[in-house]
Amino acid sequence: MIHKNILITGASEGIGERIAATLVDQGYTVVGTSRRAKPLKAITPRRLNMTPLDVDEDVSVEALYSSLKALDFKPDAIILNAGFGVSGSLEESSTHIAKAQFETNFFGVHRMVHNFMSVLRETHGRLIVVGSISGVIGIPFQGLYSASKFALEGYVDALSLEVAMHGVQVSMIQPGDFNTKFGENREFLEANSASPYEPFASDAINIMSEDENNGGDPQVLADTVVVMLAAKKMKRRYLIGSLSECLVTKIYHFLPYFLREFILRTTYKIPPAK
Ligand SMILES: NC(=O)c1ccc[n+]([C@@H]2O[C@H](COP(=O)([O-])OP(=O)(O)OC[C@H]3O[C@@H](n4cnc5c(N)ncnc54)[C@H](OP(=O)(O)O)[C@@H]3O)[C@@H](O)[C@H]2O)c1
Numbered sequence: 001m002i003h004k005n006i007l008i009t010g011a012s013e014g015i016g017e018r019i020a021a022t023l024v025d026q027g028y029t030v031v032g033t034s035r036r037a038k039p040l041k042a043i044t045p046r047r048l049n050m051t052p053l054d055v056d057e058d059v060s061v062e063a064l065y066s067s068l069k070a071l072d073f074k075p076d077a078i079i080l081n082a083g084f085g086v087s088g089s090l091e092e093s094s095t096h097i098a099k100a101q102f103e104t105n106f107f108g109v110h111r112m113v114h115n116f117m118s119v120l121r122e123t124h125g126r127l128i129v130v131g132s133i134s135g136v137i138g139i140p141f142q143g144l145y146s147a148s149k150f151a152l153e154g155y156v157d158a159l160s161l162e163v164a165m166h167g168v169q170v171s172m173i174q175p176g177d178f179n180t181k182f183g184e185n186r187e188f189l190e191a192n193s194a195s196p197y198e199p200f201a202s203d204a205i206n207i208m209s210e211d212e213n214n215g216g217d218p219q220v221l222a223d224t225v226v227v228m229l230a231a232k233k234m235k236r237r238y239l240i241g242s243l244s245e246c247l248v249t250k251i252y253h254f255l256p257y258f259l260r261e262f263i264l265r266t267t268y269k270i271p272p273a274k
Contacts, residue, residue, distance in 0.1 A: 008033070011048065028046070029047065043071050055109075078126075121168060126171070156171075175216075176215065179212065179217065
C-alpha cells in the first residue's frame with residue numbers, strides 16, 4: 001500500500017525538515033508542523049504544508065486535529081519527530097525541567113496518539129516514532145533525555161500490539177548522532193562552578209555536542225523513512241547511526257554492567273567509582 005498523505009511533527013528544521021522535503025520529492029502530500037508556523041488555509045498536494053503545533057499543549061493538538069479534519073486531510077502515516085534534549089546532572093535538575101522534558105518527548109507523542117489514532121485506524125495507516133539510541137543506553141548527564149526516550153520504547157511496544165488488530169503499524173527509528181540544530185536547541189542547566197559534578201558534566205556534554213556536530217547527515221534518516229513507508233510491513237525498530245553506535249547499541253544489553261559502564265565512562269570521560 002502506498003501512503004500518500006503524511007503528517008510530521010517538528011518539520012521546521014533538522015531531521016523532520018529533511019524527512020518532509022524528501023517525502024515531497026517522492027510525491028507525497030506532507031503536512032509538517034512547527035510552533036512558529038501560520039495556520040493553513042488550504043492543502044497543496046505534493047507539497048510541504050506547514051501548520052502550527054506545540055505538542056506540549058492539549059489545545060494545540062486538538063486544534064491541529066480540527067483544522068486537518070476541516071481541510072479533509074487524513075494522514076496515511078504520522079511521523080512523531082518533535083523533541084528536544086535537556087542536559088546536566090540528574091541531582092541538579094529541577095522537577096520542573098524534568099517535567100518539561102517529558103512534556104515534549106513523551107506526552108507530546110501520547111497527545112498525538114490520543115488525538116490521531118482514530119484517523120490511522122480509518123486509513124489503516126502507519127505511525128513512526130523518532131526515538132534515540134539514548135532510549136536504549138542511559139547516557140550520563142543527559143539522563144532526563146534518555147529517560148524520556150526509554151519511556152517511548154515501552155510505549156511504542158504496547159501501542160503496536162494494541163492497534164495491530166485495526167491494521168495500524170507502529171515502528172520506531174532509533175537515531176545515533178546526526179548533525180542538526182538539536183545541540184543548539186538543547187536546554188542546559190545553568191553552569192555552576194561549585195557543582196560537585198564539574199568539570200565532568202561540562203566535559204561530557206561537550207563530547208556529546210561534538211559527536212552531534214560530527215554526526216551523520218539526516219538524509220540517511222529521511223531515506224530510511226521512504227523505505228519504511230514503501231515496505232509491506234515495517235520492522236519494529238530501525239537503528240540508524242555509525243557502525244560503532246549500532247554495534248554497541250545492539251550488544252549493550254547482553255554485556256555485563258562493568259563493561260557497559262566502562263564503555264560509557266571512557267566515551268564521556270567520567271571518573272571511576274570511589
Ligand atoms: N540530532 C540527533 O543527533 C538526534 C539523535 C537521536 C534522536 N533525535 C531525535 O530526533 C528528533 C528531531 O531532532 P533534531 O535533531 O531534528 O532536532 P532540531 O533540529 O532541534 O529540531 C527539533 C524539531 O522539533 C520541533 N519541536 C521541539 N519542541 C516542540 C514542541 N514542544 N512542539 C512541537 N514541535 C517541537 C522543532 O520545531 P519548532 O521549534 O519550529 O516548533 C523542530 O522542528 C527529536 O525527537 C530528537 O530527540 C535526534
